[in-house]
Amino acid sequence: MNKLGFRLTAQWCLLLWLIRPRSSDYRISFHFIVVRSNFRAARLGVRRADDMHLTLEFGGGLELLFGSQKKHEVEVTSPDDLKEVTMESLLSWIKDNLIKERPEMFVKESSVRPGVLVLINDSDWELCGRLETVLEENDEVIFISTLHGG
Amino acid sequence: MVRHCELCKAKRAALVRPRNRQQVCKDCFYTAFEEEIHQTIVDNKLFNRGDRVAVAASGGKDSTVLAHVLTLLNKRHDYGLDLFLLSIDEGIAGYRDDSLETVKRNETQYGIPLEVVSYKTLYNWTMDEIVKEIGLKNNCTFCGVFRRQALDRGAAKMKAVKMATGHNADDVAETILLNIVRGDIARLARCTSIITGEEGALPRCKPFKYTYEKEIVMYAYFKKLDYFSTECTYSPNAYRGFAREFIKDLEAIRPQAILDIISSGERFRIDSTAKMPEQGLCERCGYISSQKWCKACVLLDGLNRGLPKLGITRTRGKGLANGVENASGGGKLASKDDRSPSKANIDF
Incomplete structure (x- = not known):
């Protein structure tokens, strides 16, 4: 992260700390705002819709399509210099850049094959x-197949 | 925007439940998931206190979650069940040997004993040897028929009175559709029952009959359960694969469809004029069968005589009976008096 990004983050943190809600119920959303503003600042400072760092994980048998490697740290470029990387563009990026074999086991039309579960930052x-979800720097996306035997 | 759990209104929602599209957090999901299975067990009287129950365990997601949930509910609701894991070693190198390692770890994780029964000891053939003999076509027929019987024999050997399998709602819906497509009225009538083979020695039950596959996988993922997910090295059943894909496509549009197919299947009434196969016992091994010899004995006999196609080609009645009659039976013959007509048992 560069200096500008750091300063922005620090300022935001301070501001948010000062106006923090006192009830414990808000702790989660408070944390969420800090993290999100952090990412935004980092993107403002360093990157102009260039590469975005994401952690991808494949499970439930899908890892076999990715050289038997479950976790992948990737830098994703958004297509056509659009500012945002959506799940839809991530899927087409994976199809073009990451998958090693049998893409039809993973994608169908523009989405994942039905029966493949997707979790973004540990939630469904x-x-x-779904496809319209806009991804943020350092997001973690997990794909799990339910199609393998039980 | 953070979505909150619709049940506790406090924590962050982690998933959408397919049965009602409810958005729930992890903890509320665990509770709902486990208690719904408990309700299924209680409502359908799947077990009695003191039952010795074999949990059919392949090391895959369904059976791993089943072993986990049954041991948990057994303690939580004091079912008083004597549970153990029962696994079949088909003898498929690079597949079953790896998944058996998972089951062995489950044995210590859940603290219940494990029994492994192998095709080699039961039939004197491993699946690898069978495939060498018959090739990659129809090998799933051998494997399926042998596994079903092997599970029964393993459970009988361990003096179990019941067996629990990990078949989930998606599997049941898929089987209903397959039986409709095949016009298999006898199987269609019984594949929806939550307990099958009650007339036989060992009833089988499906505690996950109403549980979505998605939720089983989510549960295993969130709870970090140790399961094995490699596809069998031999080609999968293509016909079943289409049905599976169709169910998943339906689910993507309307998840309720899966439970609706099951509910339709449960309400089918078979025309009383339809001819149903008479069930008796195999003359060779005493296993339940609608023919003179059970399917496993026909297949095994074909293998041993170097005619592995026997019992696979769909020549019903005469062809099959002739094949059997000509066979030089070496197995134990059940006496005619033992033949008691008993209903449906064979299922997949």
Whole structure:
């Protein structure tokens, strides 16, 4: 993170600390705001819709399509210099850059194959808009297949 | 925006439940998931106090979650069950040997004993040897027929009175559709029952009959359960694969469809004029069968005589009976008096 990013983050943290809600119920959303502003600052300072760092994980048998490696640290470039990387563009990026074999086991049309579960930062992607979800720096995306035998 | 759990209204929602699209946090999900299974067990009287129950364990997601949830509920609700894990070693190098390692770890994780029964000791053939003989076509028929019987024999050997399998709602819906597509009325009638083979020695039950596969996988993932997820090295059943894909496509549009298919299946009434196969016992090994010899004996006999196609080609009645009659039976013959007509047992 560069200096500007750091200063912005520090300022935001201070501001948010000063106006922090006192009830413990808000702790989660408070934490959330800090983290999000942190990412935004970092993006403002350093990157202009260039590479975005993401952690991808494949499980439930899907890792076999990715050279039997479960965890992948990747730098994703948003397509057509659009500012945002969405789940839809991430999927097409994976299809073009990461998958080693049988892409039809992973994607179907523009989405994942039905039966593949997706979690973004440890929560079901159905909670945050599936393909339209806008990803942020350092987000963690997990794909788990339910299609393998039990 | 952070979405909060619809049940506790406090914690961050972690998933959408397919049965009702409810957004719940991890803790509320665990409670709902476990208690719904408890309710299924209680409502359908799946077990009695003191039952010795074999948990069919493959090391895959369903059976791993089943072993976990059953041991947990057994303690929490004091079922008084004597549980143990039962695994089948089909003899498939690079697949079953690895998944058996998972089951062995489960043995210590859940603190219940494990029994492994192998095709080699039961039939004197491993799946690897069978595939060498018959090739990659139809090998799943051998494996499926042998596994079913092997589980029963393993459970009988361990003096179990019941067996619990990890079949989930998606599996049951898929089987209903397959039986409709095949016109298999006898199986269609019984594949929806939560307990099958009650007339036989060893009833089987499906505590996950109403549990979505998605939730089983989510549960295993959130709880970091140790399961094995490699596809069998031999080609999977293509026909079943289509049904599976169709179910998943339906689920993506309307998740409720899975429970609705099950509920439709449960309400089918078979036309009383439909001819149902008579169930008896195999003359060779005494296992339940609708033919003179059970499927496993026909297949095994074919293998041993170097005619592995026997019992696979769909020549019903005459062809099959002739094949059996000509066979030089070496197995134990059950006396005619033992033949008691008993209903449906064979299922997949």
